Amino acid sequence: MKVIQIPLLRDNYGYLIVCEKTNEAAIVDPSEAEPVLRQVEKEKVTLKAILNTHHHRDHTGGNSGLLESLPLQVYGHKNDEYRIPGLTHPLDEGDEIRIGELKGRILFIPGHTKGHIAYLFENKLFCGDTLFVAGCGRLFEGTAEQMHSSLNKLQQLPADTLVYCGHEYTEKNLQFAMTVEPNNKKITDKLQSVRSLKAKNISTVPSTMAEERETNPFLRWESKEIHENLKSRFPNLGSDPVSVFAKVRELKDQF
Numbered sequence: 001m002k003v004i005q006i007p008l009l010r011d012n013y014g015y016l017i018v019c020e021k022t023n024e025a026a027i028v029d030p031s032e033a034e035p036v037l038r039q040v041e042k043e044k045v046t047l048k049a050i051l052n053t054h055h056h057r058d059h060t061g062g063n064s065g066l067l068e069s070l071p072l073q074v075y076g077h078k079n080d081e082y083r084i085p086g087l088t089h090p091l092d093e094g095d096e097i098r099i100g101e102l103k104g105r106i107l108f109i110p111g112h113t114k115g116h117i118a119y120l121f122e123n124k125l126f127c128g129d130t131l132f133v134a135g136c137g138r139l140f141e142g143t144a145e146q147m148h149s150s151l152n153k154l155q156q157l158p159a160d161t162l163v164y165c166g167h168e169y170t171e172k173n174l175q176f177a178m179t180v181e182p183n184n185k186k187i188t189d190k191l192q193s194v195r196s197l198k199a200k201n202i203s204t205v206p207s208t209m210a211e212e213r214e215t216n217p218f219l220r221w222e223s224k225e226i227h228e229n230l231k232s233r234f235p236n237l238g239s240d241p242v243s244v245f246a247k248v249r250e251l252k253d254q255f
């Protein structure tokens with residue numbers, strides 16, 4: 001299995017997933033069509049499917065353009081049947097899809113939108129705008145409770161799971177992470193390495209689930225430092241994981 005990252009729009013990533021045995025491919029979240037078609041041509045693969053993580057335009061904007069040039073299957077969550085352009089295969093938690101000989105599993109992870117899914121191929125997780133490197137998506141359509149349970153589902157994947165997210169937001173996310181957990185050395189170290197990658201114009205995505213558990217403030221509702229930090233600023237805040245997560249999300253919205 002080969003994954004080719006395609007930078008799209010300002011800070012989006014699309015991912016071309018290729019089955020190297022059959023040369024068949026799928027594109028995760030095509031924000032725009034042209035750069036995807038160029039990559040398909042360059043790699044000499046047969047594009048078979050679009051895999052949308054959710055309905056937002058910066059993840060589906062290229063669907064129509066691709067469908068004009070190629071007959072493609074279009075996958076997305078069943079809640080988004082009327083919001084994802086050209087959807088042919090409505091999916092739900094636990095469904096399996098195939099790209100050539102590659103098998104992908106669907107994880108239903110609402111919160112950012114009510115029809116958000118992730119695609120898991122081997123140890124590679126394509127999670128759209130739910131989990132970012134050192135961050136998570138805004139709660140546009142879901143509750144903090146839903147998002148917390150979706151992130152909890154993702155963080156239980158094995159430590160070596162590669163996290164391929166929808167945007168290059170890493171640096172800003174880590175700057176925020178430092179404000180809620182300033183003594184977490186893993187965060188300061190990661191910010192330093194992310195800055196040197198960015199200076200060389202290298203993507204900071206993917207990361208691993210192990211790194212996310214260590215540095216992502218939206219997965220660290222068990223962190224003593226975060227609890228103490230929030231309690232000192234918001235004495236009435238509950239200490240249960242959802243309250244902690246919701247407060248961190250609220251602070252990030254204002255950051």
Ligand code: ZN
Nearest residue numbers: 054056112129
């Ligand atoms: Zn989105």
Ligand code: FE
Nearest residue numbers: 056058129166
């Ligand atoms: Fe997005």
